[in-house]
Amino acid sequence: MREALPLMWRNIAERYNLIGTHCATCGSNYYPQRKVCPKCRRKGQLEGRVFPGKGVILSSSQVFVSPKGFEHETPYWLAVVELDNHAKLLTQVVDSADDQVKAGARVEVVFRKIYEDSHEGAIAYGYKFKVVPGGK
Protein backbone atom coordinates (compact mmCIF):
# COMPACT_ATOMS: atom_id res chain seq x y z
CA MET A 1 0.00 0.00 0.00
CA ARG A 2 1.26 3.41 -0.91
CA GLU A 3 0.33 4.83 2.50
CA ALA A 4 2.68 2.56 4.42
CA LEU A 5 5.59 4.30 6.13
CA PRO A 6 8.14 1.51 5.62
CA LEU A 7 7.62 1.86 1.87
CA MET A 8 8.74 5.46 2.18
CA TRP A 9 11.86 5.01 4.27
CA ARG A 10 13.04 1.75 2.80
CA ASN A 11 13.74 3.37 -0.55
CA ILE A 12 15.01 6.69 0.76
CA ALA A 13 18.68 6.31 -0.20
CA GLU A 14 17.72 5.04 -3.61
CA ARG A 15 15.27 7.88 -4.20
CA TYR A 16 17.12 10.78 -2.58
CA ASN A 17 20.48 10.04 -4.19
CA LEU A 18 19.34 8.32 -7.38
CA ILE A 19 21.26 5.18 -6.51
CA GLY A 20 20.79 2.40 -9.01
CA THR A 21 22.50 -0.88 -9.79
CA HIS A 22 25.42 -1.31 -12.17
CA CYS A 23 26.34 -4.74 -13.49
CA ALA A 24 30.11 -4.91 -13.88
CA THR A 25 29.79 -8.07 -15.98
CA CYS A 26 27.67 -6.67 -18.82
CA GLY A 27 27.70 -2.94 -18.12
CA SER A 28 23.92 -2.62 -17.74
CA ASN A 29 22.46 -0.01 -15.40
CA TYR A 30 19.17 -0.58 -13.60
CA TYR A 31 16.80 1.72 -11.80
CA PRO A 32 15.39 0.86 -9.33
CA GLN A 33 18.02 -1.43 -7.87
CA ARG A 34 18.03 -5.12 -8.68
CA LYS A 35 19.54 -8.10 -6.90
CA VAL A 36 19.89 -10.13 -10.07
CA CYS A 37 21.02 -8.90 -13.49
CA PRO A 38 18.38 -10.25 -15.90
CA LYS A 39 21.04 -10.52 -18.61
CA CYS A 40 23.79 -12.24 -16.61
CA ARG A 41 21.80 -13.82 -13.78
CA ARG A 42 24.29 -15.61 -11.50
CA LYS A 43 27.28 -14.32 -13.46
CA GLY A 44 26.27 -10.71 -12.82
CA GLN A 45 28.44 -8.59 -10.53
CA LEU A 46 26.14 -5.96 -9.13
CA GLU A 47 27.09 -2.80 -7.30
CA GLY A 48 25.18 0.24 -6.10
CA ARG A 49 26.10 3.42 -7.93
CA VAL A 50 24.94 7.02 -7.92
CA PHE A 51 23.33 7.59 -11.28
CA PRO A 52 23.68 10.77 -13.34
CA GLY A 53 20.91 13.27 -12.61
CA LYS A 54 20.66 14.21 -16.25
CA GLY A 55 18.90 12.62 -19.15
CA VAL A 56 16.42 12.97 -21.95
CA ILE A 57 12.63 12.52 -22.11
CA LEU A 58 11.54 9.46 -24.10
CA SER A 59 7.82 10.02 -23.67
CA SER A 60 5.59 12.31 -21.65
CA SER A 61 1.95 12.58 -20.60
CA GLN A 62 0.01 15.26 -18.79
CA VAL A 63 -2.12 13.65 -16.10
CA PHE A 64 -5.54 15.24 -15.51
CA VAL A 65 -7.10 12.56 -13.31
CA SER A 66 -4.71 11.77 -10.47
CA PRO A 67 -4.48 9.23 -7.69
CA LYS A 68 -5.10 10.23 -4.08
CA GLY A 69 -2.41 12.44 -2.63
CA PHE A 70 -1.67 14.19 -5.94
CA GLU A 71 -4.91 16.20 -6.27
CA HIS A 72 -3.40 19.57 -5.42
CA GLU A 73 -0.85 19.47 -8.23
CA THR A 74 -3.11 18.12 -10.97
CA PRO A 75 -2.61 18.41 -13.89
CA TYR A 76 1.03 17.35 -13.78
CA TRP A 77 3.51 15.87 -16.21
CA LEU A 78 4.86 12.33 -16.11
CA ALA A 79 7.71 11.15 -18.27
CA VAL A 80 9.89 8.18 -18.97
CA VAL A 81 13.41 9.57 -18.83
CA GLU A 82 16.55 7.90 -20.13
CA LEU A 83 19.47 8.92 -17.94
CA ASP A 84 22.87 9.59 -19.46
CA ASN A 85 24.00 6.09 -18.41
CA HIS A 86 21.01 4.60 -20.34
CA ALA A 87 19.08 3.55 -17.24
CA LYS A 88 15.45 4.63 -17.48
CA LEU A 89 12.99 5.80 -14.86
CA LEU A 90 9.51 7.18 -14.54
CA THR A 91 9.27 10.63 -13.01
CA GLN A 92 7.21 13.77 -12.72
CA VAL A 93 8.46 16.74 -14.69
CA VAL A 94 8.05 20.07 -12.89
CA ASP A 95 9.09 23.73 -13.17
CA SER A 96 8.90 23.49 -16.95
CA ALA A 97 6.69 25.13 -19.58
CA ASP A 98 4.09 22.72 -20.96
CA ASP A 99 5.37 23.03 -24.52
CA GLN A 100 8.88 22.06 -23.43
CA VAL A 101 7.90 18.78 -21.81
CA LYS A 102 8.27 16.50 -24.79
CA ALA A 103 10.33 13.63 -26.10
CA GLY A 104 13.90 14.68 -26.80
CA ALA A 105 14.01 17.41 -24.16
CA ARG A 106 17.02 17.45 -21.82
CA VAL A 107 16.08 17.18 -18.16
CA GLU A 108 17.85 17.28 -14.80
CA VAL A 109 16.90 15.97 -11.40
CA VAL A 110 15.41 18.08 -8.61
CA PHE A 111 14.54 16.97 -5.09
CA ARG A 112 10.88 17.44 -4.20
CA LYS A 113 7.95 16.44 -2.06
CA ILE A 114 6.11 13.67 -3.89
CA TYR A 115 2.90 13.51 -1.86
CA GLU A 116 1.47 13.98 1.58
CA ASP A 117 -0.17 11.02 3.21
CA SER A 118 -3.48 12.05 4.72
CA HIS A 119 -3.64 9.03 7.04
CA GLU A 120 -0.37 9.32 8.91
CA GLY A 121 0.64 12.85 8.03
CA ALA A 122 3.83 11.50 6.53
CA ILE A 123 5.40 13.33 3.62
CA ALA A 124 7.11 11.35 0.91
CA TYR A 125 10.08 12.94 -0.82
CA GLY A 126 11.92 11.89 -3.91
CA TYR A 127 13.15 12.91 -7.33
CA LYS A 128 11.39 14.87 -9.99
CA PHE A 129 12.95 16.27 -13.13
CA LYS A 130 12.82 19.63 -14.86
CA VAL A 131 13.53 20.60 -18.43
CA VAL A 132 16.87 22.29 -19.05
CA PRO A 133 15.94 24.85 -21.74
CA GLY A 134 18.28 24.48 -24.68
CA GLY A 135 20.07 21.99 -22.45
CA LYS A 136 22.94 19.75 -23.35
Added chain:
Amino acid sequence: MRSVSVIGVGQTKFGEHWNDSLRDLVTDAGVAAISDANVEGKDVQAVFGGCMAAGRFIGQEHIGALLADQMGLNPLPAVRVEAACASGGVALRMGYLAVASGMYDVVAVAGVEKMTDVSTEDAAVALAGAGDQEWELFNGATFPAIYALMAQRHMLDFGTTEEQMALCAVKNHGHAVSNPYAQFRKAVSLEQVMDSGYIASPLKLLDCSPLTDGAAALVLCASEKASKFTDKPVDVMASTQASDTLALHERETLTGLKATQVAGRDAFKQAGISQKDVDVLECHDCFSIAQIMALEDLGFCRKGTGGKFVEEGRSDKDGEIPTNLSGGLKAVGHPVGASGVREAIDVVRQLRGDAPKEVQLKDAKIGVSHNVGGSGATVVVHAFKRGF
Protein backbone atom coordinates in the same frame (compact mmCIF):
# COMPACT_ATOMS: atom_id res chain seq x y z
CA MET B 1 -0.55 -33.55 -23.23
CA ARG B 2 -4.02 -34.33 -24.55
CA SER B 3 -6.50 -32.14 -26.40
CA VAL B 4 -8.86 -29.94 -24.37
CA SER B 5 -12.23 -28.49 -25.41
CA VAL B 6 -14.50 -25.73 -24.18
CA ILE B 7 -17.89 -27.33 -23.69
CA GLY B 8 -19.84 -24.53 -22.04
CA VAL B 9 -19.76 -20.78 -21.48
CA GLY B 10 -21.66 -18.28 -19.34
CA GLN B 11 -21.44 -14.75 -18.05
CA THR B 12 -23.35 -12.06 -16.24
CA LYS B 13 -24.22 -8.80 -17.86
CA PHE B 14 -21.24 -6.48 -17.44
CA GLY B 15 -21.96 -3.15 -15.81
CA GLU B 16 -22.66 -1.58 -12.44
CA HIS B 17 -24.35 -4.22 -10.33
CA TRP B 18 -25.30 -2.30 -7.22
CA ASN B 19 -27.59 -5.08 -6.04
CA ASP B 20 -25.23 -7.99 -6.64
CA SER B 21 -22.15 -8.98 -4.68
CA LEU B 22 -19.04 -10.67 -6.04
CA ARG B 23 -20.42 -14.02 -4.93
CA ASP B 24 -23.74 -13.38 -6.69
CA LEU B 25 -21.99 -12.50 -9.91
CA VAL B 26 -19.57 -15.39 -10.04
CA THR B 27 -22.23 -17.87 -9.04
CA ASP B 28 -24.56 -16.68 -11.81
CA ALA B 29 -21.78 -16.96 -14.39
CA GLY B 30 -20.61 -20.35 -13.11
CA VAL B 31 -24.09 -21.84 -13.06
CA ALA B 32 -24.74 -20.50 -16.57
CA ALA B 33 -21.54 -22.11 -17.88
CA ILE B 34 -22.18 -25.44 -16.17
CA SER B 35 -25.72 -25.51 -17.47
CA ASP B 36 -24.57 -24.55 -21.00
CA ALA B 37 -22.04 -27.38 -20.81
CA ASN B 38 -24.79 -29.80 -19.86
CA VAL B 39 -22.60 -31.19 -17.06
CA GLU B 40 -23.74 -32.00 -13.55
CA GLY B 41 -21.99 -30.57 -10.53
CA LYS B 42 -20.67 -34.07 -9.86
CA ASP B 43 -18.88 -34.14 -13.22
CA VAL B 44 -16.74 -31.11 -12.34
CA GLN B 45 -13.44 -31.96 -10.64
CA ALA B 46 -11.73 -28.65 -9.91
CA VAL B 47 -12.32 -24.90 -10.02
CA PHE B 48 -9.92 -22.18 -11.21
CA GLY B 49 -10.98 -18.59 -10.55
CA GLY B 50 -9.34 -15.41 -11.79
CA CYS B 51 -9.70 -12.36 -9.59
CA MET B 52 -7.36 -9.41 -9.36
CA ALA B 53 -8.05 -7.31 -6.30
CA ALA B 54 -11.02 -8.45 -4.26
CA GLY B 55 -9.07 -7.52 -1.12
CA ARG B 56 -8.88 -3.91 -2.28
CA PHE B 57 -12.29 -3.73 -3.92
CA ILE B 58 -14.49 -5.55 -1.38
CA GLY B 59 -12.19 -6.56 1.48
CA GLN B 60 -12.51 -10.25 0.64
CA GLU B 61 -9.68 -12.69 0.01
CA HIS B 62 -9.78 -16.49 -0.19
CA ILE B 63 -11.74 -16.26 -3.42
CA GLY B 64 -10.96 -19.84 -4.56
CA ALA B 65 -12.85 -21.48 -1.74
CA LEU B 66 -15.58 -18.85 -1.98
CA LEU B 67 -16.21 -19.78 -5.61
CA ALA B 68 -16.43 -23.50 -4.95
CA ASP B 69 -18.66 -22.90 -1.96
CA GLN B 70 -21.07 -20.52 -3.67
CA MET B 71 -21.35 -22.64 -6.81
CA GLY B 72 -22.23 -25.63 -4.62
CA LEU B 73 -19.06 -27.43 -5.63
CA ASN B 74 -17.51 -28.22 -2.23
CA PRO B 75 -15.33 -30.17 -1.53
CA LEU B 76 -13.65 -29.72 -4.92
CA PRO B 77 -10.18 -28.19 -4.97
CA ALA B 78 -10.45 -24.51 -5.89
CA VAL B 79 -7.70 -22.08 -6.76
CA ARG B 80 -7.74 -18.32 -7.09
CA VAL B 81 -5.37 -17.00 -9.73
CA GLU B 82 -4.09 -13.42 -9.67
CA ALA B 83 -2.25 -11.79 -12.56
CA ALA B 84 -3.82 -8.32 -12.52
CA CYS B 85 -6.06 -7.86 -15.57
CA ALA B 86 -4.78 -11.18 -16.94
CA SER B 87 -6.13 -13.10 -13.93
CA GLY B 88 -8.95 -14.59 -16.00
CA GLY B 89 -6.69 -15.59 -18.86
CA VAL B 90 -4.20 -17.22 -16.54
CA ALA B 91 -7.02 -19.04 -14.70
CA LEU B 92 -8.14 -20.38 -18.07
CA ARG B 93 -4.61 -21.50 -18.79
CA MET B 94 -4.30 -23.22 -15.40
CA GLY B 95 -7.57 -25.05 -16.07
CA TYR B 96 -6.33 -25.99 -19.51
CA LEU B 97 -3.07 -27.39 -18.11
CA ALA B 98 -4.95 -29.35 -15.46
CA VAL B 99 -7.07 -31.12 -18.09
CA ALA B 100 -4.35 -31.41 -20.73
CA SER B 101 -2.08 -33.08 -18.18
CA GLY B 102 -4.63 -35.80 -17.61
CA MET B 103 -5.16 -34.87 -13.96
CA TYR B 104 -8.82 -33.95 -14.49
CA ASP B 105 -11.41 -34.57 -17.20
CA VAL B 106 -13.72 -31.64 -16.44
CA VAL B 107 -12.91 -28.34 -14.71
CA ALA B 108 -14.73 -25.04 -14.26
CA VAL B 109 -12.91 -21.76 -14.95
CA ALA B 110 -14.28 -18.44 -13.77
CA GLY B 111 -13.20 -14.83 -13.69
CA VAL B 112 -14.79 -12.13 -11.58
CA GLU B 113 -14.34 -8.59 -10.33
CA LYS B 114 -16.62 -6.35 -8.30
CA MET B 115 -15.22 -2.87 -8.85
CA THR B 116 -17.97 -0.36 -8.13
CA ASP B 117 -18.35 -0.87 -4.38
CA VAL B 118 -15.49 1.59 -3.83
CA SER B 119 -15.03 5.18 -5.00
CA THR B 120 -13.47 5.85 -8.38
CA GLU B 121 -10.34 7.15 -6.60
CA ASP B 122 -9.97 3.98 -4.54
CA ALA B 123 -10.57 1.88 -7.64
CA ALA B 124 -7.79 3.78 -9.41
CA VAL B 125 -5.37 2.98 -6.57
CA ALA B 126 -6.37 -0.69 -6.65
CA LEU B 127 -5.84 -0.82 -10.41
CA ALA B 128 -2.51 0.97 -10.21
CA GLY B 129 -1.35 -2.04 -8.18
CA ALA B 130 -1.21 -3.84 -11.53
CA GLY B 131 1.80 -1.69 -12.32
CA ASP B 132 4.82 -1.10 -10.13
CA GLN B 133 3.60 0.20 -6.78
CA GLU B 134 6.94 1.57 -5.61
CA TRP B 135 8.27 3.09 -8.81
CA GLU B 136 5.18 4.06 -10.82
CA LEU B 137 2.24 4.72 -8.52
CA PHE B 138 4.55 6.34 -5.95
CA ASN B 139 5.42 8.98 -8.53
CA GLY B 140 1.80 9.70 -9.43
CA ALA B 141 1.41 7.31 -12.34
CA THR B 142 -2.11 6.10 -12.93
CA PHE B 143 -2.88 3.16 -15.17
CA PRO B 144 -4.13 5.41 -18.01
CA ALA B 145 -0.95 7.48 -17.67
CA ILE B 146 1.24 4.43 -18.25
CA TYR B 147 -0.61 3.60 -21.45
CA ALA B 148 -0.56 7.29 -22.40
CA LEU B 149 3.24 7.19 -22.27
CA MET B 150 3.19 4.27 -24.69
CA ALA B 151 0.69 6.07 -26.94
CA GLN B 152 2.74 9.27 -26.99
CA ARG B 153 5.86 7.46 -28.09
CA HIS B 154 3.88 5.42 -30.65
CA MET B 155 2.62 8.69 -32.15
CA LEU B 156 6.11 10.12 -32.24
CA ASP B 157 7.81 7.08 -33.76
CA PHE B 158 5.13 5.99 -36.23
CA GLY B 159 2.85 8.95 -36.84
CA THR B 160 -0.10 7.26 -35.14
CA THR B 161 -2.86 9.84 -34.57
CA GLU B 162 -5.33 10.52 -31.80
CA GLU B 163 -8.09 9.99 -34.39
CA GLN B 164 -6.80 6.50 -35.20
CA MET B 165 -6.85 5.61 -31.52
CA ALA B 166 -10.33 7.10 -31.16
CA LEU B 167 -11.52 4.95 -34.07
CA CYS B 168 -10.78 1.81 -32.01
CA ALA B 169 -13.30 3.05 -29.46
CA VAL B 170 -15.82 4.06 -32.12
CA LYS B 171 -15.68 0.64 -33.80
CA ASN B 172 -15.82 -1.33 -30.57
CA HIS B 173 -18.79 0.66 -29.30
CA GLY B 174 -20.52 -0.01 -32.61
CA HIS B 175 -20.06 -3.74 -32.12
CA ALA B 176 -21.35 -3.68 -28.55
CA VAL B 177 -24.75 -2.34 -29.59
CA SER B 178 -25.88 -5.90 -30.34
CA ASN B 179 -24.18 -7.50 -27.32
CA PRO B 180 -26.74 -8.16 -24.57
CA TYR B 181 -23.95 -8.54 -21.99
CA ALA B 182 -22.17 -5.25 -22.78
CA GLN B 183 -21.95 -2.37 -20.34
CA PHE B 184 -22.35 0.24 -23.09
CA ARG B 185 -24.68 -0.81 -25.90
CA LYS B 186 -24.33 2.59 -27.42
CA ALA B 187 -22.53 3.81 -30.52
CA VAL B 188 -20.20 6.78 -30.09
CA SER B 189 -18.98 9.11 -32.82
CA LEU B 190 -15.41 10.10 -33.56
CA GLU B 191 -16.25 13.61 -32.39
CA GLN B 192 -17.58 12.32 -29.07
CA VAL B 193 -14.36 10.42 -28.41
CA MET B 194 -12.18 13.33 -29.50
CA ASP B 195 -14.16 15.74 -27.30
CA SER B 196 -14.30 13.48 -24.24
CA GLY B 197 -11.47 15.23 -22.39
CA TYR B 198 -7.97 14.11 -21.49
CA ILE B 199 -7.48 11.65 -18.66
CA ALA B 200 -3.75 11.47 -19.39
CA SER B 201 -2.74 13.05 -22.69
CA PRO B 202 -3.12 11.81 -25.41
CA LEU B 203 -5.70 9.40 -23.94
CA LYS B 204 -9.20 10.73 -23.40
CA LEU B 205 -12.05 9.43 -21.32
CA LEU B 206 -13.49 7.44 -24.24
CA ASP B 207 -10.10 5.89 -25.06
CA CYS B 208 -10.29 4.13 -21.68
CA SER B 209 -12.18 1.03 -20.62
CA PRO B 210 -14.59 1.63 -17.73
CA LEU B 211 -14.92 0.32 -14.18
CA THR B 212 -17.18 -2.71 -14.33
CA ASP B 213 -18.74 -5.42 -12.22
CA GLY B 214 -19.09 -8.79 -13.83
CA ALA B 215 -18.18 -12.44 -14.06
CA ALA B 216 -17.56 -14.94 -16.83
CA ALA B 217 -17.09 -18.70 -16.69
CA LEU B 218 -16.50 -21.65 -18.91
CA VAL B 219 -16.20 -25.40 -18.62
CA LEU B 220 -13.22 -27.30 -20.02
CA CYS B 221 -13.30 -30.99 -20.83
CA ALA B 222 -10.87 -33.53 -22.27
CA SER B 223 -11.70 -33.50 -25.99
CA GLU B 224 -11.97 -37.30 -26.06
CA LYS B 225 -14.88 -37.05 -23.59
CA ALA B 226 -16.50 -33.85 -24.85
CA SER B 227 -19.07 -35.62 -27.02
CA LYS B 228 -20.63 -36.99 -23.86
CA PHE B 229 -21.77 -33.45 -23.02
CA THR B 230 -22.01 -31.37 -26.18
CA ASP B 231 -22.19 -31.58 -29.96
CA LYS B 232 -20.54 -28.16 -30.30
CA PRO B 233 -17.12 -28.45 -28.65
CA VAL B 234 -14.50 -25.78 -29.31
CA ASP B 235 -10.96 -27.10 -29.07
CA VAL B 236 -8.07 -25.25 -27.47
CA MET B 237 -5.29 -25.17 -30.09
CA ALA B 238 -2.79 -23.21 -28.01
CA SER B 239 -2.40 -21.74 -24.54
CA THR B 240 0.64 -19.55 -23.99
CA GLN B 241 1.83 -16.99 -21.50
CA ALA B 242 4.77 -14.60 -21.12
CA SER B 243 6.08 -12.17 -18.50
CA ASP B 244 7.88 -8.82 -18.57
CA THR B 245 8.90 -6.14 -16.07
CA LEU B 246 6.09 -4.72 -13.95
CA ALA B 247 7.30 -1.19 -14.60
CA LEU B 248 7.00 0.22 -18.11
CA HIS B 249 10.24 2.19 -17.89
CA GLU B 250 12.35 -0.94 -17.47
CA ARG B 251 11.29 -2.43 -20.79
CA GLU B 252 13.25 -2.42 -24.03
CA THR B 253 10.56 -0.46 -25.84
CA LEU B 254 7.61 1.77 -25.03
CA THR B 255 5.76 1.11 -28.28
CA GLY B 256 4.88 -2.54 -27.96
CA LEU B 257 4.47 -5.36 -25.47
CA LYS B 258 7.23 -7.90 -25.72
CA ALA B 259 5.15 -10.34 -23.67
CA THR B 260 2.44 -10.16 -26.36
CA GLN B 261 5.01 -10.73 -29.07
CA VAL B 262 6.40 -13.78 -27.27
CA ALA B 263 3.08 -15.30 -26.17
CA GLY B 264 1.62 -14.64 -29.62
CA ARG B 265 4.54 -16.17 -31.49
CA ASP B 266 4.45 -19.22 -29.22
CA ALA B 267 0.69 -19.59 -29.64
CA PHE B 268 0.83 -19.55 -33.44
CA LYS B 269 3.62 -22.10 -33.31
CA GLN B 270 1.82 -24.33 -30.82
CA ALA B 271 -1.39 -24.18 -32.87
CA GLY B 272 0.48 -24.73 -36.12
CA ILE B 273 -1.26 -21.78 -37.76
CA SER B 274 -0.34 -18.37 -39.13
CA GLN B 275 -2.08 -15.03 -38.73
CA LYS B 276 -3.85 -15.58 -42.06
CA ASP B 277 -5.65 -18.61 -40.63
CA VAL B 278 -7.32 -16.63 -37.85
CA ASP B 279 -10.97 -15.74 -38.51
CA VAL B 280 -11.69 -13.74 -35.36
CA LEU B 281 -9.70 -11.94 -32.66
CA GLU B 282 -10.62 -10.71 -29.21
CA CYS B 283 -7.72 -8.54 -28.07
CA HIS B 284 -7.14 -6.67 -24.83
CA ASP B 285 -8.18 -3.07 -25.58
CA CYS B 286 -8.05 -1.68 -22.04
CA PHE B 287 -7.05 1.53 -23.81
CA SER B 288 -7.44 2.31 -27.50
CA ILE B 289 -3.67 2.32 -28.05
CA ALA B 290 -3.58 -1.20 -26.59
CA GLN B 291 -5.68 -2.51 -29.49
CA ILE B 292 -3.35 -0.89 -32.02
CA MET B 293 -0.28 -2.37 -30.34
CA ALA B 294 -1.95 -5.79 -29.98
CA LEU B 295 -2.65 -5.99 -33.72
CA GLU B 296 1.03 -5.22 -34.33
CA ASP B 297 2.52 -7.36 -31.58
CA LEU B 298 0.40 -10.38 -32.54
CA GLY B 299 1.66 -10.01 -36.10
CA PHE B 300 -1.57 -9.04 -37.86
CA CYS B 301 0.20 -5.95 -39.17
CA ARG B 302 3.73 -4.54 -39.11
CA LYS B 303 4.99 -2.62 -36.07
CA GLY B 304 3.95 0.99 -36.43
CA THR B 305 1.12 0.40 -38.89
CA GLY B 306 -1.62 -0.53 -36.41
CA GLY B 307 -3.27 2.89 -36.43
CA LYS B 308 -3.56 2.91 -40.19
CA PHE B 309 -4.69 -0.73 -40.15
CA VAL B 310 -7.62 0.19 -37.90
CA GLU B 311 -8.37 3.35 -39.86
CA GLU B 312 -8.55 1.42 -43.14
CA GLY B 313 -11.10 -0.98 -41.68
CA ARG B 314 -8.82 -3.98 -41.87
CA SER B 315 -9.79 -5.01 -38.32
CA ASP B 316 -13.52 -4.51 -38.99
CA LYS B 317 -16.07 -7.29 -39.25
CA ASP B 318 -15.53 -7.53 -43.02
CA GLY B 319 -11.79 -6.84 -42.78
CA GLU B 320 -8.92 -9.31 -42.80
CA ILE B 321 -8.97 -9.84 -39.02
CA PRO B 322 -12.33 -9.06 -37.42
CA THR B 323 -11.38 -7.68 -33.99
CA ASN B 324 -13.42 -7.25 -30.83
CA LEU B 325 -16.80 -7.94 -32.40
CA SER B 326 -18.10 -8.21 -28.84
CA GLY B 327 -17.32 -4.54 -28.23
CA GLY B 328 -14.02 -5.23 -26.50
CA LEU B 329 -13.07 -4.11 -23.02
CA LYS B 330 -13.92 -0.59 -24.11
CA ALA B 331 -17.65 -1.17 -24.56
CA VAL B 332 -18.33 -4.59 -23.00
CA GLY B 333 -16.67 -3.31 -19.84
CA HIS B 334 -13.58 -4.47 -17.97
CA PRO B 335 -14.14 -6.32 -14.70
CA VAL B 336 -10.41 -6.90 -14.46
CA GLY B 337 -10.40 -10.48 -13.16
CA ALA B 338 -13.15 -11.56 -15.55
CA SER B 339 -12.01 -10.08 -18.86
CA GLY B 340 -9.58 -12.86 -19.81
CA VAL B 341 -12.36 -15.43 -19.53
CA ARG B 342 -14.85 -13.15 -21.28
CA GLU B 343 -12.48 -12.63 -24.22
CA ALA B 344 -12.19 -16.41 -24.66
CA ILE B 345 -15.96 -16.83 -24.37
CA ASP B 346 -16.63 -14.32 -27.13
CA VAL B 347 -14.24 -16.18 -29.43
CA VAL B 348 -16.00 -19.45 -28.57
CA ARG B 349 -19.39 -17.88 -29.34
CA GLN B 350 -18.19 -16.84 -32.79
CA LEU B 351 -16.87 -20.34 -33.51
CA ARG B 352 -20.10 -21.96 -32.31
CA GLY B 353 -22.23 -19.52 -34.30
CA ASP B 354 -23.77 -18.16 -31.09
CA ALA B 355 -22.75 -14.50 -31.42
CA PRO B 356 -25.45 -11.86 -31.91
CA LYS B 357 -26.51 -12.01 -35.57
CA GLU B 358 -25.36 -8.45 -36.27
CA VAL B 359 -21.74 -9.43 -35.58
CA GLN B 360 -21.76 -13.20 -36.24
CA LEU B 361 -19.15 -14.13 -38.83
CA LYS B 362 -20.01 -16.67 -41.49
CA ASP B 363 -18.18 -19.91 -40.97
CA ALA B 364 -15.55 -18.78 -38.47
CA LYS B 365 -13.30 -21.76 -37.71
CA ILE B 366 -10.30 -20.40 -35.81
CA GLY B 367 -10.13 -17.62 -33.23
CA VAL B 368 -7.58 -16.05 -30.91
CA SER B 369 -8.05 -14.38 -27.53
CA HIS B 370 -5.41 -12.07 -26.04
CA ASN B 371 -5.35 -10.99 -22.40
CA VAL B 372 -2.92 -8.48 -20.83
CA GLY B 373 -2.10 -7.99 -17.15
CA GLY B 374 -1.03 -4.55 -15.98
CA SER B 375 0.73 -2.62 -18.69
CA GLY B 376 2.09 -5.82 -20.20
CA ALA B 377 3.88 -7.69 -17.42
CA THR B 378 1.68 -10.72 -18.06
CA VAL B 379 0.20 -11.71 -21.40
CA VAL B 380 -1.87 -14.79 -22.15
CA VAL B 381 -2.85 -15.91 -25.63
CA HIS B 382 -5.26 -18.71 -26.50
CA ALA B 383 -6.12 -20.11 -29.92
CA PHE B 384 -9.35 -22.01 -30.47
CA LYS B 385 -10.86 -23.98 -33.32
CA ARG B 386 -14.31 -25.25 -34.02
CA GLY B 387 -14.40 -28.89 -32.95
CA PHE B 388 -17.47 -29.91 -34.95
